[in-house]
Amino acid sequence: MNEQHKLHPLAILLFFLKLMKDSVWLVISGVIFIGSSDINTLLPERFHTSSVIFVLIFILVIILVFAGISWFKWHRFRYMIHPDALQITQGIIVRHDRTIKTKNIHSMHVNQHIFHQVFNLANLKIETAGSDVNVDGELKAIDLELARRLKYQFTNDLPLGNVTDFTPSHLMEGDKKDDWHSSIYRLLAAGVTTGRIGTLLAIAAVIPPELSNYLPEDIYQASESWVLKQSMVVWIVLVSVYITMMIAVGVISFLLKYGQFSLHREGDYLVVKHGLIEKKETQLHINRIQAITFKQNLFRMPFGWSGCYVDFAGGEFDAKSEGRLLLYPLLRRREVNTFLKQCVPEYDMKDVKLERTDAISYFYRMVRFSLLILIPSIIGFFFYVRWWLILAVVSLLIGRGVFYYLEYRLKGYAIREGVLRLDYLHRFSRSQTLVKRKHMLELNRIETPAMKKLQVCHLKFAVMNNFIGQHFKFSWISVLQMKIITEWFTKK
């Protein structure tokens, strides 16, 4: 297979779209500039026309130029597959010739955008140690089968050259038995309970008052007076329809992104596939995983559902994700252990007893909080007292107490060989983090004078990711437990 290949012509369109996307501000400012300046003065009389025409001409020229550039890019793009390397030659004027050795490749990603799906093509991204897109390789549009095969060969440490004499469908079937597919019901459940619903509801609350700024005055006033005339029942119905609609928007966007979710393990790699419009296929080497976190937010806690996230380091284009990847959208409580065993046996923590933290610190915090609330409110009550104010203060205290009790019940840690498991409450989400000793960059012990008296402290550590690192805090543990963890951490 030692010959030069061209990309599928669809790449022209993709190059074009990317160019458009990258220079959209330039084009817009160009349009504004041309639209606002009087070009007629520069031209002879018989060319004079309205500025709309000039703008159209400008856009047409831009499109033609971009199309030309895209075509040239595609025309000059060649790739070669060697047994142990990929060679990519590109560049319109300056020719870049890059050879990427297989041993330097961190991972390959096969993505399918909606355009790809029409022609049964795929986008193959090749990640190396450098996280710069320009340094890494990307084959914008190649045959899906070829992309899959290349990835398979790479994942299994086989020479890339043999991609042609290889029967992937049969071999790949064998891996299917440990696949974790997400059914549509599971995804729906995940979508309804995702934290983004809260954000959407917050947006929903903000939109109506904002509308007055955008809608014409009379329409807004007419609809406002119509709403005010309706009965209570209609109001409730309207509000619930509105909220349902917002939730539906959240669920649909979640489904579009994570639809047809599947996860399976291939050798040392985890392969995550998801997406309805844009099919994403991410491949993650086990060694790149820095920490695994199971998270249950407030909506999911009563059901014991958790989403699984991994923090990883090294080569990822997507700056938005900041080094955290959704590994699986929703797991039931009893599935977690099986999941760990099948997908990441390195982190399996079954049969290890969870160690509780000291209760003393919760009493201390409860007393501290009560004093903080009670002293000002009692002073306040001398001047102004109402039964509902007292009720509010009391319910605040009870709520806080329940919260502390919940935190106490959830919190715990366990150690098994090189893996530390931490269970804790983080921003109202029940979290379980699994981290290997070798990935913990440092260990911090934090204490205030009061904590010193109580013999408790906070534990804080960081793991590497592509951004500034992920920091974990496990607070209010006893000094003795801290000592055990420190000893484990410094053990060779």
Added chain:
Amino acid sequence: MRQPPKYQLAKEAITVWRIAGMIMFMILMIIAASITYLVFRFDWPRFIVGIAASVPLIELILHVIIIPKIRFKRFRYEILEDEIYIQRGLIIVTRTLVPMTRIQHVDTKQGPILKKYNLMTVTISTAATTHEIPALPSEEADRLRNDIAVRARVIEDE
């Protein structure tokens, strides 16, 4: 965690921090003086003068009188066989253990004030965090830097 680290910084560190605090105080004083001038020149409300004057004063009390002493008392470090052990903080005390294998690089730096007292700041960086040992005697800082570099490399090789 175990006992606090053994070693303290050089005694001159307090002086250095105080000088730095004084410089900051002077800069703030100049700003305060110009604000005062502007207040009287343009007849702005007088309370602005009070605010402008109190900021440098607070700075003087905190960064020249109180903080350097506590900071010096709290800050401790120790270079162990396999890890670096640092304690820092004013009221909230943090002790950090950084294993040698996780260290990516070690920097030393020296500003003009530190240079006068022949001191150096050592910065230890891991993949995600950085830790500073401020104001070590130059020779010790150099030795430490080389030491850490050698140890980190040796462990890496194993």
